[in-house]
Amino acid sequence: MNVLEIVESYGGGVRTQVDQINQYLGGKVKLTTVVSSKRGAKNIPSDYLIIDEMSNPMNPLKLIRSLLKLRKIIRKNKIEVIHFHSTLAGVFAVLLRSLFCVKIPFVYTPHAYFSEGLEPGTKKKICLFVERLIIKTAQVVVHVSRDEEGYAYENGLINGVKKSRVVLNGVRDPKYIREYKDNGVLNILNVARATHQKNPRLFIEIAKKMIESMPEIQFKFIFAGDGKLLESSRKMVEDNGLSDSIDFCGYSSNVSDLYKQADVFLSTSLYEGLPYSVVEAMSFKLPLILSDVVGHQSLIDKNGFLFDINQSASISMKKRVMNLKNSKRYIEFSMASYRKFQKDFDVAEKMNEIFNIYKGVNKEL
CATH class of the missing domain: 3.40.50.2000 (Glycogen Phosphorylase B;)
Structure with a gap:
């Protein structure tokens, strides 16, 4: 054929x-x-x-x-x-x-x-x-x-x-063994093109609000991917004085290392089909924080939570992020991600x- x-x-x-x-x-x-x-x-x-x-x-x-x-x-x-x-x-x-x-x-x-x-x-x-x-x-x-x-x-x-x-x-199963680590830094990753659909501005806004509202946690936000909004996103980070905490690193040829180093996966997309990056995050046993849009909704099953893109600064967002600092809850979210990956993807x-x-x-x- x-x-x-x-x-x-x-x-x-x-x-x-x-x-x-x-x-x-x-x-x-x-x-x-x-x-x-x-x-x-x-x-x-x-x-x-x-x-x-x-x-x-x-x-x-x-x-x-x-x-x-x-x-x-x-x-x-x-x-x-x-x-x-x-x-x-x-x-x-x-x-x-x-x-x-x-x-x-x-x-x-x-x-x-x-x-x-x-x-x-x-x-x-x-x-x-x-x-x-x-x-x-x-x-x-x-x-x-x-x-x-x-x-x-x-x-x-x-x-x-x-x-x-x-x-x-x-996607393929990387067979990655993830262990809970509390080294004082919460690494939050997104792998996406820097385009209107992927909503990098909201990624920065959420990062800024988390950093300001939870000073007891040291955050590191990574947005990996190129696109026409990459440079403007970098400028927004710099203008807000957040360069030490938010890195728009551009295209990565070794994205597996980013998944391994991350603690949580955050997607701020306006709409999706079914994003490979989230499926990959699940294969690496990452808890998920996803915008409540088509293409994300079916991916959450006791492995994270959805948030309204119009209410990203809500108290519930803060509580749920704090929940991920609990080792038992983190491991539960992590393994739920992997179970869903094995079952469906x-x-x-x-x-x-x-x-x-x-x-x-x-x-x-």
């Missing part, structure tokens, strides 16, 4: 899943992967094809050029299934189907619907309309969490159960589920 992966934004969780598909399914299907090198993409594998014009859809000439290149790849490689990742790639699915009459099966993974992060209004209505077109074009929509699938049903993106599949994001199992989806849609058309 010849499968084409199309990725416009090759970064974050999208990159992780596409690389996993190539790693785990490369021996089962013949894969061709097309990405754009724009939008901060780094270290693209040499066997991936690059079409940078995909990142300029508002330029009619580049849009047509990218569509023609994709059609050529589809014909040359005798593609039987196409998997589109994220919203913009989904738009290419609609255009390939409507303008070039590409009839082969389409699989679509939104990796968090773009409309999730929009306030009610005209812009969100337009975005939902586009997302409905994408979903109508696809044979199967792969949601990476029950939360994400629930959002799709609630907003009328999907009607009926046949089209939707839930395949949770998975085995990467080999998740890749096999995607393989079965490819086989299923290939038989249907």
Whole structure:
């Protein structure tokens, strides 16, 4: 079976899943992967094809050029299934189907619907309309969490159960042995791109409030990841005189060491599909503090807590953080994270589920 992966934004969780598909399914299907090198993409594998014009859809000439290149790849490689990742790639699915009459099966993974992060209004209505077109074009929509699938049903993106599949994001088990340590410092980590969706400003605001309200605890906050808000976030930290306590370290090639050094994982995202970074944190037995948004809600199961992004300075936040300084409670949260990881997020199992989806849609058309 010849499968084409199309990725416009090759970064974050999208990159992780596409690389996993190539790693785990490369021996089962013949894969061709097309990405754009724009939008901060780094270290693209040499066997991936690059079409940078995909990142300029508002330029009619580049849009047509990218569509023609994709059609050529589809014909040359005798593609039987196409998997589109994220919203913009989904738009290419609609255009390939409507303008070039590409009839082969389409699989679509939104990796968090773009409309999730929009306030009610005209812009969100337009975005939902586009997302409905994408979903109508696809044979199967792969949601990476029950939360994400629930959002799709609630907003009328999907009607009926046949089209939707839930395949949770998975990672390898690092087999890390975590022990409670009270060395006087509470290390709080986030691994994310410094973008609007990941909300680095709130990360800084929470850090500032914790440092000010709990002087008896020495905090160290680490935000690992690059992105267009990286420099402005660093400036905000400096302007608030917090450089000794908050480090926006940028991209890390050895993120495993950061998980090992951390005590708690904090995510301030405005919306998610199902973040790989949180799953990785669970695999390293970290307690979780997550914003109460789609994509996070199903990850909390006696292993941490959710917080309202509009009430991040609440007394309950302080009490819960103080709770993590209790060795018994910390170990309970830590082991609950790992149990949930083992139960739900085995990467080999998740890749096999995607393989079965490819086989299923290939038989249907």
